Amino acid sequence: MAPALKRFAAPEEVMKVRQSLEGRLDGNRPRLAICGDTGCTVCGADGLAAAVKEVMERKDPAGRLELKVTGCLGFCEQAPVVLVFPGAYFYRKVKAADAEEIVEKALLQEGPVARLLYTDPSSGKKIACAGEIPFYRHQERVLLDANWHVNPLDIYDYLARGGYAALLKVLGGMSPGEVLGEMKEARLRGRGGAGFYTWLKWELCRTRAGSKKYVICNADEGDPGAFMDRSLLEGNPHAVLEGMLIAGYAIGAVEGIVYLRTEYPTAVAKLDQAVRQARELGFLGEDILGSGFAFDISIVRGAGAFVCGEETALIRAAEGKVGEPRQKPPFPAESGYRGRPTVINNVETFANVPLIVNRGAVAYRAAGTENSGGTKIFCLVGKVNNSGLVEVPFGTPLRKIVFDIGGGIKGGKRFKAVQTGGPSGGCLPEEKLDLRVDFEDLAGAGSIMGSGGMIVMDEDTCVxxxxxxxxxxxxxxxxxxxxxxxxxxxxxxxxxxxxxxxxxxxxxxxxxxxxxxxxxxxxxxxxxxxxxxxxxxxxxxxxxxxxxxxxEKRCPAKVCRALFRYRVDEDLCSGCGFCARECSAGAIGEGPDGLYLIDPAVCNRCGVCVEACASDAITKE
Amino acid sequence: MVEMTLNGLMVKVEEGTTILEAAAFYGVNIPTLCYLEGLSPYGACRLCVVEIGEPGSAKVATSCTHRVEDGLVVRTHSARVMKARRMLIELYLASCPSSKIIQDMASNHHVTRVRFKQRHEDCILCGLCVRMCAEQMQGKAIGFAWRGSERKVTTPFDKKSDACRLCGGCMYVCPACRSRCQGPQAEQAVCNACLNLPQTDRNYLFFDNAVCEAMEPPGGAPKKMTNRGA
Amino acid sequence: MCKRPLEVEDVLTRVIVANGASVVTALQEIQNNYGYLPEEVLRAFSRKTGIPMVDIFNTATFYNAFSLEPRGRHQITVCVGTTCHIRGAGMLIEAVSRLLEIQPGEVTPDREFSLETVNCLGCCAFAPVMVLDGKYYGNLTAGKAREIVGRIREEAAEGAPEADEGESGGSREGVC
CATH class of the missing domain: 1.20.1440.230 (NADH-ubiquinone oxidoreductase 51kDa subunit, iron-sulphur binding domain)
Structure with missing residues (x-):
């Protein structure tokens, strides 16, 4: 591990170090960003990073080129993904074997490696710069922008991007009331699902008597098909910590807890490192930057229960007990962790807080609707062409997300529904695609915002x-x-x-x-x-x-097993018998004419025969 | 004292009481299965739900956990509440038909049919036995285990518990226990307190009607709560 | 999964010193050490801390991460998140289930394999996803899944050297 970092005792020291870091993340500085998020790692990003490193050691002993393994770069569909600066060239489906060429081109600054670039499906043209790819072009990446640049394991990267400036600003002369005022003016709403106004939650907690209060970050992201909180924690953990610090200052808490889902071991490791570095530099602990404000953060690992995303259940789980919810009221702001007033916010909510302080509420609110300020991150997945992390302002129409950003439905199939809000959300049909994504509008249509999962379904999905x-x-x-x-x-x-x-x-x-x-x-x-x-x-x-x-006892999408059957098309069947060999139910036999037949009474509709058939002769009916 | 509106009437209620207690004091009977005076409110059976707030923006809340406050507007038997309550009773009947308390409740609420597949789960997980054991008997011999539809009341590892003193308190409060104990599957009964009884006692408790009668609180459990008002 | 389990007393001392009264973290520690939650260790933990056994049992059965039974030497986890579901995770499970003759949540009689499901691993872009001994496999079909598991089973049957990479939470490399 790196030697202990030097603790900052006053804001001036931070400013000085930040000045020395200037240019560190400049867009013109030659560097490679390799996505180190789970998705890309699954597709071999680890091996790729090792290969790149090896090539760099050989070809670039002077160290002109820098390698950063970052958090999620967003466009998971194209994993593993690499960004090359300057130019922000976007390379897709990169293999370890491509390392040599990538490093060479980057060192010579000869432009991009053309064969690794993204091809726009509508025009058929290659697009070099990431920002021009429709998937990115239609987004407004305010929170996720850091993921392109920051090494999440290095607090100095965060500082170089102006990290902890919001904390300095708050400690340097904003009263807790003023902080709350900014949050109110910014129309910041909880990103965890219900969309409660953050300032109101904080206000309720701040006005409670008692010296001991808590700030809890809900990182128990349990919605299947949602991973934006993980991506923030793995890509830019300090933003979340800074948000928690500001919340702690605003409500008068001295302790913060991050309740983190156990299925995310990488996020645990990265957050742990971030907390340690923040503590070493004096952003956490006693007398932060000489202001007299004390605040520390601990990480509690969950043990796997979706219901612990509910705040009262989460509190009990964080106390180490069974994560059962209890009837509200009292609300956590009145009686929360260990019976003390507690503010619970979601990861993304906290990540927005430094932004608001830095930019000012009015500028922040420029994006969004009149009731909800700022942007929201969605996980766009399912039967859509461009799966990935998407950040758009509140009020963006669903159609824009699914079609402009998502690139429409895979395989040219027809759109059927988009499911928002995870398991407790709703399925919205085509006629609701012009709905603006907003807490009220989604609720009005019978769905919810939830934490931001967005699952696209096509005609082959049975609702x-x-x-x-x-x-x-x-x-x-x-x-x-x-x-x-x-x-x-x-x-x-x-x-x-x-x-x-x-x-x-x-x-x-x-x-x-x-x-x-x-x-x-x-x-x-x-x-x-x-x-x-x-x-x-x-x-x-x-x-x-x-x-x-x-x-009619019919499943139009032919998904419900009792309501469709597999059939061998006699015109297409070549009589090879692969299907019969693969069928574990023993439902396929050779007919009198040498072609194969499926006995629907024995068939369990597992679909293995369809995969086995070389002549695509097996269809559903 | 706080002033609240109970079914259209302005009433004065002692601060700190729950809506359920306040209603009982004024003679309004709200059905419950998981409430018992002397045990901490639990809010699990959902039968005691009432509407609070002005019509139009009213919320549904459990009266056993919600404390009274000044200006609170409560409707204990509104159409919305009754509709929910009837559906819940139907669900109770569908999983625990042999409980006399639930059958009586169904009659009182004119629930005359069950549209769900009939099951005989008996235990409704009201948690009275668990709280009785922990709070009144300081036993902590039985507790909940597992989650969701797998949840059940049991002893650790489904084995005879050393913490159990065979007091029978759990059975005394159980709204389903009496009938379950006569059931054909007594050996696999969910109320695992029975697991802790020696064979002879078990038979005695299961089949002696007099004992079963004695275990039944006079007039059924829900009415006991009026004690406070008396 | 676990290296050499420590003595019960050592584990408990460490658990109690490190975590005070948090049952969840204590159980996590115990599970890390043994690969599951052995009954006698839980009982010893209860005796030592005075935390009632019912509460410990309640916690141990409430959370997905805990297991009261030893798991198989090879752990298969199939993601059943929404995206994986609509892209055919059900067929994966069925294929693996039939191959190993166990249902999700069960262990093969020879304790070679255990099959589990998880609600989302957050790699929805590569759905459906399966994890075998810490290695991720994406964009699977029933046939591919059967092939992968079958290969490991053959290796195990031939007594091939144990794949040691499967340390818990271990390597995330994979194939997609």
Missing amino acids: VDVTRYFLNFLKDESCGKCFSCRVGVDRMLEIVGGITEGAGSEEDLALLEELALVVKDTSMCGLGQTAANPVLSTLRYFRSEYLAHVR
Whole structure:
């Protein structure tokens, strides 16, 4: 490990070091940024980084070129991804074998390696600069911009980008009231899902009596298909820490806790390093920068439970207990961690705080809608061409996200729905694509903002099956304490499951809707209250698909296994028999004419035969 | 004292009481399955939900956990509440049909059919036994385990617990226990307190009707809460 | 998974000194050491700290990360996040399940493999995803998954040297 860093005792010392760092992250400084996020690592970014390093040692002994392994660069679809400065050239699907050429070109400053560039599917032209790729061009990357430049393991990178300037500004002459005023003016709202005004939460906590208060960062990102919090923590952890520090100052807390999901070991390691460096430099601890303000942050690792994303459950989990929610009120701002007033905000919320202080509320608010200031990060995934992290201002139409940024549907299929807000969100159909992404507008359409998962579905996705999936997820993830959530979700699953098996009736749909409304109304915590959203939103927008299941016993997308069968097309079958060999159910046999036949009574619709068939002769009907 | 509106009436209530207690004091009976005076409120059965706030912007809250405050507007039997309550009772019936308390509740609320697949789970996880054991008997012999639809009341590792003193307090408060104990699957009963009883005692408790009658609080558990007002 | 388990007493002393009364962190420590939560260790922990056994058992069964049973020598985790689901994670599970003749959450009788699911690993762009001994495999099909698991099983059957890279949370390299 690197030697201990020198502790700053006063703001002037920070300024001095920052001056010495000037130009460190300048766009003209030759460097390579290799995405070190989980996605790219899965696709071999580790080996690539090692190869690049090796080549650099050989070809660039003087060290003119710099290598940075960064957090998520955003465009996961193209992983592993490399950015080359100057020029911000974007290389996609890079292999270790490409290292030599990349380093050479970068050293000679000869422009990009053309064969690694992104090709615009609409024009067929290569695009060199990352910022001109439609995926990036249509975004407004305010928070995520740092991920392109900063080595998350090096606090000096953060300082070079003006990190901890907001903290200096706050400690140097803003009263807690003024900080709150800025947050209010900025219209900053909680990014964790409910969109509660951050200043209001802080105000409630600040005005509570008592000397011991807590700031908790909710990093228990449990929504399947959402990884923006992880990307922030892995890409730019200090921004989150700085936000927590400012919150601590504003409400009068001296302790902060980050409750981090255990499934993210890399984020734990990076955040741990960030906290240690911040402490060594004196941004955490006693008498921060000589201001008299004391604040420290500890990391608590979760143990795997979706419900711990709910704030009262999270508090109990952070205390080391069973993460069961409890009835509110009292709210955490009144009685939270260890019974003390506590502010809980999401990772992304905290990451916005330094931005607001630095830019000023008015400038910050220029992006966004009148009720929600700033930008929001979404994880755009599913059957969309450009999967990845997307940051856009509040109020951006869904269509722009799915089509302009996301590049439309994979394989030229038809768009069916976009699911926002994770398992407790809703599915929105094509006619809602012009909806502006905003807390109120999404809620009005029967979905929620949630933490920012956005899953695109195409015509091959069955919404009834997806609803069953979400209910099944929630059945396992409900804590089971309150009856309406535990039993209500289980019974909804029973009904929807019956429908996917062809055993549903129209009365079932009515009962399902009635039950969903009661679960929504009477559940204890947010998990149960929103558990009905997948059901209600799909019933609202895709009733015809439900009706096809119950009336005609037909699954239009051919997903529900009881409602379709595989068939061998005699005109295409070559009689090779691969399908029969692969079929573990023993459902495929050779017919009299040497062609193969599937016995629907034995077939379990696993689909392995489709994969095995070399002549694409097996189809669903 | 605080002043609140209870079903349209202005009433004065002692500060710090819950809506449920206040309602009981004024003779308004709100059904519950997981509330018992002397045990900490738990808010799990959801039957005691009431509407608070002005119509239009009203919220639904559990009356056993919500404390009264000045100007609070409460409707304990509004259409929205009754609709939810009936659905919940139907769900209870669908999983625990052999509880007399639940059957009585269904009759009182005109719940006359069950549209869900009938199950016989018996335990409704109201948690009375767990709280009884911990709070009144200082036993901590039984507790919750697992999560979601797997959740159950049991002893650690489903084994006989040394912490259990065989007091039977858990069974005394259980709204489903009496009928379950007569059930055909007594050996696998969910209320694992039974696991801790020696065989002879178990038989005695299961089949002696007189004992079962004695375990039933007079008039059913919910009415006990009116004690405070008396 | 674990190297050489420490003595119960040593583990407990370390757990208690480091974590005070936080049951979750204590259990994490115990699980790290043994690969699962052995009953006698939990009971000893309860005796030593005075934390009631019911509370420990409740916590141990509430969280996904804890296991009361030893896991298999090779751990297979199939992501069942939404994206993986709509891109066919169900078929992966079925294929692996049928190959190993175990359901998710179970361990093969010879304790060679355990099959688990996880709600999201956050690599949705490569869905469906499976992790085998810490190595990620993306863009899978049922056939590919069967092939990968089958290969490891053959190696295990032949008594090939144990793949040592599978340290918990270990290498994240993979194939997609």
